[in-house]
Amino acid sequence: MGTSCRLVAVFEPGSSPSAAVEALDAAESELRRVEALMSTWIDASEISQLNAAPAAVEMELSGDSLSVLRSAFEIFEASDGAFDVTARPLMMLWRDAGESGVIPSAAEITVARDASRRLHFELREGGAIKRMGSARVDLGGNAKGYGIDRALEAMRAAGATAGLVDVGGDLRVFGPGPGPDERDEGRDGNAAGLVPRGWIVDVTDPRQPGRILETHRIRDRAVCTSGNYARFTEIEGQRFSHIIDPRTGEPAVGVPSVTVLANTALVADSWATALSVLGPSGLTLLPDGVDALVLTEERGSLVRHATPGFPGAE
Numbered sequence: 001m002g003t004s005c006r007l008v009a010v011f012e013p014g015s016s017p018s019a020a021v022e023a024l025d026a027a028e029s030e031l032r033r034v035e036a037l038m039s040t041w042i043d044a045s046e047i048s049q050l051n052a053a054p055a056a057v058e059m060e061l062s063g064d065s066l067s068v069l070r071s072a073f074e075i076f077e078a079s080d081g082a083f084d085v086t087a088r089p090l091m092m093l094w095r096d097a098g099e100s101g102v103i104p105s106a107a108e109i110t111v112a113r114d115a116s117r118r119l120h121f122e123l124r125e126g127g128a129i130k131r132m133g134s135a136r137v138d139l140g141g142n143a144k145g146y147g148i149d150r151a152l153e154a155m156r157a158a159g160a161t162a163g164l165v166d167v168g169g170d171l172r173v174f175g176p177g178p179g180p181d182e183r184d185e186g187r188d189g190n191a192a193g194l195v196p197r198g199w200i201v202d203v204t205d206p207r208q209p210g211r212i213l214e215t216h217r218i219r220d221r222a223v224c225t226s227g228n229y230a231r232f233t234e235i236e237g238q239r240f241s242h243i244i245d246p247r248t249g250e251p252a253v254g255v256p257s258v259t260v261l262a263n264t265a266l267v268a269d270s271w272a273t274a275l276s277v278l279g280p281s282g283l284t285l286l287p288d289g290v291d292a293l294v295l296t297e298e299r300g301s302l303v304r305h306a307t308p309g310f311p312g313a314e
């Protein structure tokens with residue numbers, strides 16, 4: 001997936017160390033399995049084969065690829081088309097522009113836009129059919145999240161009582177965080193007492209990565225971040241996001257940073273990309289159970305836009 005990962009598996013005291021090694025191995029295998037199925041950097045992946053397939057021929061797909069595509073198409077609808085895995089022809093056009101250093105012409109954008117349409121794909125029970133030969137999908141915006149979910153389930157199935165799967169800063173945790181329980185100071189009107197620790201997650205300053213803006217304590221959630229600060233290309237002296245706005249066919253003017261909390265990393269990863277296109281106005285489109293923090297920059301200062309359910313900064 002072009003990045004590094006960090007896996008933590010927590011076991012009851014007295015468990016055999018080999019149980020922990022097995023849990024970590026199982027999680028890593030799941031990440032590699034999902035990458036081998038869905039990466040467009042791997043020619044033999046299922047998704048690369050779907051991309052190479054001619055029109056009107058049903059391509060058989062695994063249940064994994066089908067569920068990631070189904071989720072993508074649901075979020076395409078929910079995000080008013082901002083999250084669009086079928087925008088790969090546009091993504092490739094702008095990626096090539098980043099390499100050649102020349103901004104694409106209006107005619108090139110039109111051709112890529114015509115090939116970048118949700119309607120060019122039809123999902124069947126066991127596979128997918130392309131309606132246009134040049135149509136392509138790119139799961140760069142959500143497959144990593146799916147891999148995180150599968151890795152976490154593998155760890156849980158291997159007997160871990162708690163765990164963390166972090167792939168390049170996108171992550172999901174389950175169970176109490178490592179370390180001793182903590183004294184609850186009776187915030188929010190609760191009686192003070194011992195509460196199991198959460199996992200500590202930092203949100204960094206998009207303008208100064210490494211500088212921590214806020215810290216959250218989470219339990220049984222996924223946290224994914226997207227934004228302009230992490231990845232961009234420079235073409236003809238202008239900075240362009242790696243995220244495409246499928247509605248204009250151009251790189252998203254986007255926001256510096258988006259952090260999404262959801263029950264699954266698949267959902268958090270997808271919405272982080274969607275909100276990078278939509279900006280703060282997209283917060284109202286989020287389904288129940290999904291919360292987000294969008295940071296924008298206005299006259300040199302960062303402005304915080306969050307859903308009511310997004311935890312306040314600690």
Ligand code: AMP
Nearest residue numbers: 082083084085140141226242243244273
């Ligand atoms: P992320 O870093 O999770 O926001 O994902 C960015 C990646 O998602 C890009 O490198 C593309 O592969 C893909 N992508 C770009 N624009 C979009 C979009 N509008 N909808 C879905 N995926 C996208």
Ligand code: MG
Nearest residue numbers: 141269270273
């Ligand atoms: Mg994403």
